[in-house]
Amino acid sequence: MNRYETLLLDTASRDERLVVITAENRGHMRTVPPMLGDRFIDVGIAEQTMIGMAAGMAVRGRVVVTHALAAFLTMRAFEFIRDDVAIANAPVIMVGMVPGVLSDGNGPTHQAIEDVSIMRGLPNMGVFCPCDESEFIDGMRVLLESRRPWYVRYINTPDLAISRVAFEPGVATVVRGESLHRPNVTILTYGFLTRQCIEAAEELGRDDVQVRVVNMRTLKPADEKAILHAAGTSELVVTVEDHLLTGGLASIVAETLMAHGKGAHVLTIGFPTWFTPGRLDEVLANEHISSAAIAHRIRQRLADIVHVPAAPPSSTHEVTHA
Amino acid sequence: MTLEERNALEQAALRVRQHIVRMSTNGGCFIGASLSCADVLVYLYWRFLNISPLTVNAEDRDVLLLSKGHDVPALYGVLAERGFISKDRLKNHLSVDDHIYWHPNRAVSGVEFHSGSLGHLLSVGMGMALDARMKGLPTRVVVILGDGELNEGSVWEACLVASALSIDNLVAIVDRNHFQANIRTEELVPLEPLAEKFRAFGWDAMYVNGHDMESLDECFGALQLNTGRPTVVIADTRRGKGLPSIEERADRWFCNFSPEEADALLDELSGNSRATLTSETLIVR
Numbered sequence: 001m002n003r004y005e006t007l008l009l010d011t012a013s014r015d016e017r018l019v020v021i022t023a024e025n026r027g028h029m030r031t032v033p034p035m036l037g038d039r040f041i042d043v044g045i046a047e048q049t050m051i052g053m054a055a056g057m058a059v060r061g062r063v064v065v066t067h068a069l070a071a072f073l074t075m076r077a078f079e080f081i082r083d084d085v086a087i088a089n090a091p092v093i094m095v096g097m098v099p100g101v102l103s104d105g106n107g108p109t110h111q112a113i114e115d116v117s118i119m120r121g122l123p124n125m126g127v128f129c130p131c132d133e134s135e136f137i138d139g140m141r142v143l144l145e146s147r148r149p150w151y152v153r154y155i156n157t158p159d160l161a162i163s164r165v166a167f168e169p170g171v172a173t174v175v176r177g178e179s180l181h182r183p184n185v186t187i188l189t190y191g192f193l194t195r196q197c198i199e200a201a202e203e204l205g206r207d208d209v210q211v212r213v214v215n216m217r218t219l220k221p222a223d224e225k226a227i228l229h230a231a232g233t234s235e236l237v238v239t240v241e242d243h244l245l246t247g248g249l250a251s252i253v254a255e256t257l258m259a260h261g262k263g264a265h266v267l268t269i270g271f272p273t274w275f276t277p278g279r280l281d282e283v284l285a286n287e288h289i290s291s292a293a294i295a296h297r298i299r300q301r302l303a304d305i306v307h308v309p310a311a312p313p314s315s316t317h318e319v320t321h322a
Numbered sequence: 323m324t325l326e327e328r329n330a331l332e333q334a335a336l337r338v339r340q341h342i343v344r345m346s347t348n349g350g351c352f353i354g355a356s357l358s359c360a361d362v363l364v365y366l367y368w369r370f371l372n373i374s375p376l377t378v379n380a381e382d383r384d385v386l387l388l389s390k391g392h393d394v395p396a397l398y399g400v401l402a403e404r405g406f407i408s409k410d411r412l413k414n415h416l417s418v419d420d421h422i423y424w425h426p427n428r429a430v431s432g433v434e435f436h437s438g439s440l441g442h443l444l445s446v447g448m449g450m451a452l453d454a455r456m457k458g459l460p461t462r463v464v465v466i467l468g469d470g471e472l473n474e475g476s477v478w479e480a481c482l483v484a485s486a487l488s489i490d491n492l493v494a495i496v497d498r499n500h501f502q503a504n505i506r507t508e509e510l511v512p513l514e515p516l517a518e519k520f521r522a523f524g525w526d527a528m529y530v531n532g533h534d535m536e537s538l539d540e541c542f543g544a545l546q547l548n549t550g551r552p553t554v555v556i557a558d559t560r561r562g563k564g565l566p567s568i569e570e571r572a573d574r575w576f577c578n579f580s581p582e583e584a585d586a587l588l589d590e591l592s593g594n595s596r597a598t599l600t601s602e603t604l605i606v607r
Contacts, residue, residue, distance in 0.1 A: 019456075038456055041487065048476045049445040049483045056449025059428075059435065060381075080476075083439050084446055088428075 002156065003137050005031050008065065011144055012036055018144070019057055023050045023068040025097055028156065047077035054092045055084035063091050063144055070096025070112035070153065071103070074119055085149045086122040092149050093140070099129075099153040100192060100242030101275070104283055108274035112153075117247020119151040120220040126169060127220040129153040131194035132160050135217065139167045153191055160195055162215075170221035176201050177212035184209050185298055186230035188249060189240040190216040196284065197240050199291030204298060211298075219252060227256045231264035236305060238267045238298055242289065245270040267301040269294060323539045331535045334403055335364040336591065339564045341399030341412055343579075343587045349416040350578025351424060352392035354561040354568065358499035358532070359466060360396045362557050365538040366464060367400050375405045378431055382459045387447045390468030390497065391425035391437030392576075398422060398430070406432035441474030444494060448484050451492040462547060464493045470502025473511050478523070484552040485524030491547055494525075494554045497532065499561040503575050520554045532557030567596040577601065 001009075009032065012018045020032060021041045033040045043050045047068050054064040066073065073096045074081070085092045096112055103110040120127045126148060130136040133156045143150045146169075162175040176198045177183055185204070189197045194215050201211035212234070214226050230237045231253075239249045250268035257264060275287050284290040288297060338360045346353040363386075367373075371384040388397055395415075402409045407430060414420035421427040425438035434450075437443050447465040454461035471477060484492060496516070500506055507513050517527035526549065530541035541555060560569055565587055568574035579587065579601050586597030 019453075041452070043483045044486065046479045046483050048441075049448070049480045052442055052445025052476075052480065053449035053452065053483075056435070056446035056451075057453045058449075060450055060453045062453055079439060080442060080445070083436075083442055087436060 001031050002028060003133055004154075004156065005029050007137050007140055008032055009035055011141075012039060015063065015144075017061060017063045018065070019054075019062050020065045020067065021050050021054055022066070023047045023072065025068050028097070028154070029067065047072050048080045051077040051080035051092070051094070052084050055080070055088055055090050058085070058090035058092050059088055063093070063147075065093045065095060065144075067095045067154075068097065069110065070099035070115055071110050074112060074115045074151065078118060081119075081125075082122055086124045089124045090149055091147045093143050093152060094150065095152045095154050097154050101280065101283055101287075101289070102155070102192060102242075103277070104280040105277050107277045111274050113243050113271050113274065114247065115151065115153070116219050116241075116243050116249075117251070120252075121247070124149055125220065126150040126218060128169070128218050129191040130155050130217065131162075131175070131191055131215050132157050134159045134164070135167070138164070139217065142167050142169070155192060157192065157195070160198065162198070167217065169218045170223055172214050172216045172223035172226035175213050175215045177210065180210050180212050182233050183212040184234065184302065185211045185236045185238060186234040187211060187213045187238045187240055187294075187298075188216060188227065188230060188253065189213065190219060190249060191242060193240050193242050193289060196289060196291040196294055200294035200298065203291065203295040207299070209299070209302065216249065219249060222252045222256070224256050224260075227253050228260055228262060231257060231262050234264075236265045236267060236298070236302055238269060238301075240269045240289070240294060243270050245272055265301075265305050267298065269297060323536055328535050331364055331368055334368060335361050336564075337403055338364055338396060338399035339591055340588060341402060341409075342395045343565075343584055343591060345395045345398070345412065345415045346577050346587070347579045347581055347584040350576060351395045351415070352575060353395070353577045354501065354575050355390065355393040355468060355497065355499065356396040357563045357565065358559040358561045359393050359497040359557075360399070360563070361533045361535065362466070362495060362497065362538065362559070363396050363400045365535060365542070367404050369539065370542045371464065372460075372462075373432075375431070378406060381457070382454075382461055384461055385434050385447070385450050385463045387435050387443040387450075387463070387465045388426050388437055389443035389447075389465050390440060390471045393466070393468070393497070394424070394426045397426065397433070401430070401432040404432075440468065440471040441476035444477055444480040444484070447492060448480060448487070448489050451489050452487065455489070455491060462491050462493065464495060467494055467496050468502075469496055469498045469500065469507050469513060469516075472496065472513055472516075473502070481520065481523040481525065481552075488550045489552050490549050492552045493545065493547070494552065496554060496556045497559055498556050499559045501561045501570070501572065501575070504572055506572070516556055517554075524551060526551050526553045527556065528553075529556045529558060532559035533563055565590055565597075567599055573602075
């Protein structure tokens, strides 16, 4: 039994409100159906019906976890999510499988790389993108009690060697370089690529480039303080995400800086369009989002900043070489 | 059903239609579809559904959902006549100070779920029906579908799943008024044979005259639930029913009448001569 299954079954045994619905996506919860009985529902390949049903249950007091492929969950059923879950502000926790780069060899139809953008665009909706299995489980425990709708990028990758802070929506955590006073670079990231960012930071550290890595955890609410702190203390802010450059973390950072009248040098790493499918490690290299590629792109951008004389430090952004 | 009971229902339906006509001025409403389902809603709220203003939050209440939400003036008329909301409140139609507008809002007492986009509430109703079944409640969930709404694939997806999950405390009612927004259904995307379609999806299906209280009473009196299958009732109706001057006219879907026209239509409802209408219909689609 995996930790997701344990979480669902533990929660169900304590909380009779919990119902789990899937659109025939049982791969990560094979032990759940027989143990949950009628509180597990498989609607078949019918994401719209799944979401409508979940909303109907949720407004009658249930807490519903819906589980389906991230691309079909968020896009086939989008209007049902908008109309029936978000407008109703119903406690439906929508867990999307193989989001972002994790759809590896499936091809563009299966790539949920606009999911954060479209889900965070909905009033009432929260967006949680955990970096490893432990963060997923810790966050889900909180979301299941939150009485509001959430979209969650599923992840079951091995735990990162990071210090953990109790999950709280809208609170990012520093997963590398916490002790750095004024790092040269702050990487803001979330989800699967957090590991690549930590490794890239280690590599850059060996070249005396000081890098802090911040794991956003929730993209909505997003931790604005963490973004402003990054902009105010680093020469370069880098966003890294397995998501389109439109509407995800890159946009969140831009929106936040604009709203607060702040400026910063920002390098945005993400997908300009659907990525070329293949084995995961090859996709990371091909899309220049492997740890080595991230480190390389940061080095290049730092060199550009240093060699641009017309970019004096603004009053709100002090460039300091550590 | 006694003659007296039948008369009472028909009088209630007349009052609901009067409310609908009053909402068709000063901004207007989707009058045609509201008039076609008025008798069905009156029958359900007076004779079938286990719900009242006193039990509006009771867990075991029956649930009615308007999946074709643009007929909500009929529901608001019913809710006002049954005391869920005050009749005075209907004057707030289209005021930003209230929640009464062209589609349902569940902030209004008696409205179980909002709608507007077609093809949603059959699945929402299925979730409610399953919730009740899990809790062992006698709740029945009734979902009003438009016939034009049956163009939406999500309705048929939900039909497949309702049958697969044996949701048998669920009744869909198709307001078969034979029109969609601008045109007769059979001239655009033909639906017939409709009952056979539902039966092929594993549903029990029956027809009823949706304007005849006696027929409605026979149909719903004989309704067998808990059979392992969901049920659809296809209510044969006329768009604009009760107002011969707009009945079955393709150009009378959404109307915003002048106060004088509305007064003339109220007269027409009472059996007087036809109103002379000059206001043009609003083409929304």
